[in-house]
Amino acid sequence: MNRLRFRLLLLSIAPLVIILPVVIFASSSLLRSQIILNNLLNDYSRQALLASELLANRPDVWQNRRLAQDVLMRMAEIIPTRLLLFDPQGELIASSNSGDTLLIGTRFEFPSTNNAFSQGNIVLAQVGNDEGLLTPVRDSLNNLQGYIFLSTPFAEFTRRTTALVWILLLTGGAGLVLGIFLALGFTQDLERPIKRLSHAAYSLALGITPPQSIPEEGPQELRLLARAFNAFLERLQTLETSRKRLLANLVHELGTPLSALISAVQALRSGATNDAALRDDLLQGMDQELNRLRRLTDELAHLHDQAFGTFELHTQTINTSEWIAGFLAPWAQAAREKHQQWNVEIASVLPALNVDPDRLAQALGNIIHNAIRYTPSGGKITVQVFADGSEFHFIVADSGPGISPDEQSLIFEPFQRGSTAQRFPQGIGLGLTIARDLIHAHGGRIEIESSPGRGSRFEVILPLRTSNWNSEAQVE
Numbered sequence: 514m515n516r517l518r519f520r521l522l523l524l525s526i527a528p529l530v531i532i533l534p535v536v537i538f539a540s541s542s543l544l545r546s547q548i549i550l551n552n553l554l555n556d557y558s559r560q561a562l563l564a565s566e567l568l569a570n571r572p573d574v575w576q577n578r579r580l581a582q583d584v585l586m587r588m589a590e591i592i593p594t595r596l597l598l599f600d601p602q603g604e605l606i607a608s609s610n611s612g613d614t615l616l617i618g619t620r621f622e623f624p625s626t627n628n629a630f631s632q633g634n635i636v637l638a639q640v641g642n643d644e645g646l647l648t649p650v651r652d653s654l655n656n657l658q659g660y661i662f663l664s665t666p667f668a669e670f671t672r673r674t675t676a677l678v679w680i681l682l683l684t685g686g687a688g689l690v691l692g693i694f695l696a697l698g699f700t701q702d703l704e705r706p707i708k709r710l711s712h713a714a715y716s717l718a719l720g721i722t723p724p725q726s727i728p729e730e731g732p733q734e735l736r737l738l739a740r741a742f743n744a745f746l747e748r749l750q751t752l753e754t755s756r757k758r759l760l761a762n763l764v765h766e767l768g769t770p771l772s773a774l775i776s777a778v779q780a781l782r783s784g785a786t787n788d789a790a791l792r793d794d795l796l797q798g799m800d801q802e803l804n805r806l807r808r809l810t811d812e813l814a815h816l817h818d819q820a821f822g823t824f825e826l827h828t829q830t831i832n833t834s835e836w837i838a839g840f841l842a843p844w845a846q847a848a849r850e851k852h853q854q855w856n857v858e859i860a861s862v863l864p865a866l867n868v869d870p871d872r873l874a875q876a877l878g879n880i881i882h883n884a885i886r887y888t889p890s891g892g893k894i895t896v897q898v899f900a901d902g903s904e905f906h907f908i909v910a911d912s913g914p915g916i917s918p919d920e921q922s923l924i925f926e927p928f929q930r931g932s933t934a935q936r937f938p939q940g941i942g943l944g945l946t947i948a949r950d951l952i953h954a955h956g957g958r959i960e961i962e963s964s965p966g967r968g969s970r971f972e973v974i975l976p977l978r979t980s981n982w983n984s985e986a987q988v989e
Contacts, residue, residue: 554665560592561635561648561663568598568650568661575600575658578617581607595664597640599623601657616641623647623660638662706731710742717746724749774802811875826869826954833863833905837898840874844881852890860899864977868955876951879944880909880959880971887913888968900977905957907973916963924961948973 567588568574574581585596589609598607604620605613623638638647645664651657709727717724726743729736777795785791841857848855866873884894888911897908916924924945952959956976963969 557594557646557663557665558635560594561646561661564588564592564596564661564663565648565650569652569658572652572658574598575606578606585609592663595643595645597662597664599660599662601659603660606659640664702731703735706735706739710735710739713742713746717749774799777802826872828867828869830865830867831870833866834859836866836870837863840877841881841896844878844885848885848894851885851888853885853888854891854893856893856895858895858897858899862900863898864900864905866905866975866977868975872951873955876948877907877909877973879948880973883944884909884911884913884969884971887911889913903977905975905977907975908970909972910968910970912968915965915967916961916969917965 568584571584574584581598585598585607586609589596596609597605597613599621600606602620603623604618605616606618608614608616621640623636635646635648638645640647640662643664645662647660647662649657650659650661706727713725713727715721724746726746727739729739729743731739777799780795781792785795837859845855845857881894881896888894892912894912895908895910897906897910899906949959952973952975957974960972960974961969962972
């Protein structure tokens with residue numbers, strides 16, 4: 514009984530098992546005793562009393578059998594049932610049924626009328642194979658003149674009621690069996706997808722078999738559950754692929770600067786410190802590789818925060834114009850080192866922003882870093898900063914290789930990079946993911962416009978409050 518199928522089956526057939534027999538027996542009892550039988554009994558009792566009163570005023574009927582036959586036939590026109598007339602000794606003297614001619618003169622044994630069941634000493638009696646009401650006929654002096662017998666359909670009604678009960682039992686039993694089979698079919702249809710889903714989830718949890726999607730079948734709720742499981746499985750497979758890619762990228766990203774650092778350290782230990790120019794070059798290269806490692810650890814820290822839900826912002830109100838000027842200075846130097854054209858267009862009036870300056874610098878820095886990385890020497894990078902009545906805009910446009918429309922929806926996913934970035938293997942594919950998450954954390958969004966061969970344009974949009982304009986900063 515611990516299986517879902519049995520519980521659903523019991524839930525389906527329990528009402529039938531309990532209610533159906535009660536309904537059958539209650540219906541048969543009601544038909545037999547409460548409604549039809551009582552009504553018939555009352556009707557025939559009144560007819561029997563009427564016939565008894567009519568014959569009580571005809572003493573000549575009991576002396577003349579032919580006259581009794583005629584009277585009984587006329588009474589049969591009023592009382593449409595079989596009428597039998599008996600003398601006080603129980604001998605049949607007349608009948609409204611012509612088929613009883615041979616029975617005239619036959620004596621029958623009757624029950625005592627002292628055990629009457631209604632007024633007029635009417636009793637149920639059996640005459641041959643016929644059941645009916647036997648009523649004594651008495652004169653005005655209460656002397657017994659004879660009996661009149663009214664044939665009633667009680668026996669037939671009883672037989673038909675019994676047959677009806679059996680029909681109800683048979684149809685009810687057949688309905689119960691059919692209900693059980695239907696319930697079995699329905700419960701199997703419900704149990705099959707649930708069992709398949711539970712086995713797939715259990716196998717996935719234990720790693721027994723390779724994860725496989727399950728068919729979406731059954732009721733709408735179960736199809737939705739299967740669809741959710743398949744989406745969850747697809748997500749797990751994507752994460753597993755990303756994990757493998759992350760490990761491979763980490764090996765490469767950690768190996769390259771570590772190899773350079775080891776080589777530089779060995780050169781310094783081998784006497785490179787005696788050559789000032791060589792020493793400075795080695796130290797500068799080591800500093801670059803260490804910065805590269807720091808960016809890598811920052812990206813991994815962000816990935817950890819995103820996975821474990823510990824990502825937080827420490828907001829403060831900043832003078833936007835001064836902050837932007839200080840933020841863009843080192844990136845301008847990085848662009849000039851790659852011989853790129855660096856253009857900056859900043860609005861003369863910018864509102865104060867309530868942001869986490871370090872996190873915002875990280876987000877905007879990742880976007881500018883991508884632009885510098887993928888723009889070739891001699892290319893152009895343009896930065897625009899302005900605000901309208903409700904939003905702050907930070908735009909970075911480059912003349913790099915561009916991004917195809919199919920890849921634009923993927924570049925913000927972890928560990929994903931466009932096909933044009935394959936020529937630039939640096940990084941583990943988290944820069945734009947981090948930028949998107951940080952901008953979203955500030956309540957903003959990132960929009961992209963790009964096409965292959967025509968460069969890319971990233972626009973960061975942050976919401977402004979009206980009060981932000983109360984602390985304006987002017988750039989001279």
